[in-house]
Amino acid sequence: SAVISQKPSRDICQRGTSLTIQCQVDSQVTMMFWYRQQPGQSLTLIATANQGSEATYESGFVIDKFPISRPNLTFSTLTVSNMSPEDSSIYLCSAGLAGGGETQYFGPGTRLLVL
Amino acid sequence: AQSVTQLGSHVSVSEGALVLLRCNYSSSVPPYLFWYVQYPNQGLQLLLKYTTGATLVKGINGFEAEFKKSETSFHLTKPSAHMSDAAEYFCAVSLSGGYQKVTFGTGTKLQVIP
Numbered sequence: 001s002a003v004i005s006q007k008p009s010r011d012i013c014q015r016g017t018s019l020t021i022q023c024q025v026d027s028q029v030t031m032m033f034w035y036r037q038q039p040g041q042s043l044t045l046i047a048t049a050n051q052g053s054e055a056t057y058e059s060g061f062v063i064d065k066f067p068i069s070r071p072n073l074t075f076s077t078l079t080v081s082n083m084s085p086e087d088s089s090i091y092l093c094s095a096g097l098a099g100g101g102e103t104q105y106f107g108p109g110t111r112l113l114v115l
Numbered sequence: 116a117q118s119v120t121q122l123g124s125h126v127s128v129s130e131g132a133l134v135l136l137r138c139n140y141s142s143s144v145p146p147y148l149f150w151y152v153q154y155p156n157q158g159l160q161l162l163l164k165y166t167t168g169a170t171l172v173k174g175i176n177g178f179e180a181e182f183k184k185s186e187t188s189f190h191l192t193k194p195s196a197h198m199s200d201a202a203e204y205f206c207a208v209s210l211s212g213g214y215q216k217v218t219f220g221t222g223t224k225l226q227v228i229p
Contacts, residue, residue: 004158033217042205043159043219058216092158103149104217106159 002027002095004107012113013083020079021110023093028073031096033104034066038089046091049076083114117142117208121220129228134178134193136223138206141187148189149207149217150180159205165189176200201227 003026013019023032031050035043047055047068055068070076080087090111094104122137140146147166151159163174170182176199180191189206206220 042221045216048216094159103161103164105161106151108158111156 002029002105004093004095004105006091006093006107006110008110009108010111010113012115014115015084017083018079018081019083019112020077021091021093023076023078023095023107025074025095025105029095030073032070032076033094033096034068034076034078035092035094036089037092037109043092046078080112083112085114088112088114117146117210117218119206119208119218119220121204121206121223123223124221125224125226127226127228128196130198131195134191134196134200134225136191136204136206136225138180138189138191138220139187140189140206140208142208142210144210147209148180148182149209150174150178150189150191151205151207151219152176153203153205153222155202162191162204196225196227198227198229201225 005024007022033048034046036046037043045058046061046066047057049055049068049070051070051073065081067079090109092106092109094106096104118141120139149164150162152162153159162178163172165172165182173179178193180189182189203222203224205222207217209217
């Protein structure tokens with residue numbers, strides 16, 4: 001399995017600002033994913049982040065709004081840019097282990113409130 | 116393409132009673148199926164998964180699920196509910212063959228009544 005940590009765990013931000021969320025995995029992973037969980041709803045995949053290549057975004061999500069970095073096999077960041085109250089959500093990163101395995105392991109999430 | 120339907124956004128059971136959370140999926144190819152649990156203010160934890168082989172899979176905390184291809188179902192069960200089982204449960208599906216996009220159901224909140 002993999003242990004995943006996220007920073008910050010929660011934040012309150014002002015409209016129009018940006019927040020960068022960090023995701024650290026305790027082992028090398030092939031795939032990392034970023035999800036959004038809006039209040040009372042299920043998880044929606046924002047993008048898939050592979051090391052050494054551009055992130056792949058799902059329909060409805062764009063790089064200008066959610067830029068992602070993946071500098072190595074254990075770390076990724078998601079930035080929520082030019083925030084509005086509609087961006088208030090839980091943002092979760094997950095990872096699939098290198099060397100096979102279909103399971104995604106999740107971080108604890110970052111709880112974001114935009115005022 | 117794949118999708119997941121979880122029947123019942125809220126389920127209440129008495130402590131000690133059977134837990135049954137329903138999940139039906141749609142997939143164009145043989146699926147991988149997962150159940151995750153989310154406790155309040157926490158991330159998701161994998162309960163169990165089905166990829167290939169035995170259709171009855173056992174997970175952590177006494178949960179199990181059975182893959183029924185003919186019914187396109189993957190219901191989660193536990194013989195005896197415990198207060199600590201109160202959480203939200205998500206069924207998820209991905210296409211087989213390595214790392215694929217995972218699609219989550221809308222979740223079922225389980226309440227356990229003492």
